[in-house]
Amino acid sequence: MNTKKIWANLAVKDVEKTWDFYLKLGFEPNCPPSTKELASFVVGDNDFVIHFFEENRFKTSLEGEIADLKKGNEIMFTLLAESKEEVDEWVRKVKEVGGTIHFDPKKDRKKMYDENGYYVCVFADPDGHKFNVFFNSNKN
Numbered sequence: 001m002n003t004k005k006i007w008a009n010l011a012v013k014d015v016e017k018t019w020d021f022y023l024k025l026g027f028e029p030n031c032p033p034s035t036k037e038l039a040s041f042v043v044g045d046n047d048f049v050i051h052f053f054e055e056n057r058f059k060t061s062l063e064g065e066i067a068d069l070k071k072g073n074e075i076m077f078t079l080l081a082e083s084k085e086e087v088d089e090w091v092r093k094v095k096e097v098g099g100t101i102h103f104d105p106k107k108d109r110k111k112m113y114d115e116n117g118y119y120v121c122v123f124a125d126p127d128g129h130k131f132n133v134f135f136n137s138n139k140n
Contacts, residue, residue: 005049006048007051008048008049009051009053009058010050010052010058010075010127010129011054011058011062011066011127012053012054012126012127012129013055013126014126015035015037015052015053015054017126018039018052018126018127019039020097021097021098021126022039022125024096024097025094025097027041027042028042030049037053038054039051040052050077073128073130075130076122076131076132077132078133078134079132079134080133080135081134082135083135084105084135086133086135087119087121088106088121090121090133091104091106094121098126099126100124101121101123102122102123102124102130103120105119105121117136117138118134118135118136118137119134119137120132120133120135121133121134
């Protein structure tokens with residue numbers, strides 16, 4: 001087998017709200033934002049695709065139950081930042097567009113960098129899908 005590409009498929013309650021949230025964060029659309037059942041974005045240099053399907057549409061394709069993100073997460077995406085300042089900008093922008101910050105590196109100065117030199121924030125979108133954004137100070 002020779003897999004050419006992989007992408008993520010997630011469920012959301014409100015596709016329109018998802019379009020709004022990720023477009024405001026600067027994510028690149030993978031299809032026209034007029035789609036009512038799907039918000040799709042291309043992320044990063046390798047064009048990783050994240051599809052956000054309306055819950056009922058996703059459930060039909062999944063042929064099973066959707067994870068309850070209030071109880072836990074099915075996945076956490078990691079985004080690489082080019083600087084500490086860029087991580088801080090993610091924190092600011094996510095708050096501005098209605099996301100939830102779960103870990104803000106500026107809040108606990110003692111843990112600003114972890115033992116490996118990572119400067120990290122963790123956020124969730126309006127449906128609870130989690131992302132972390134990190135900068136590795138040891139690589140520069």
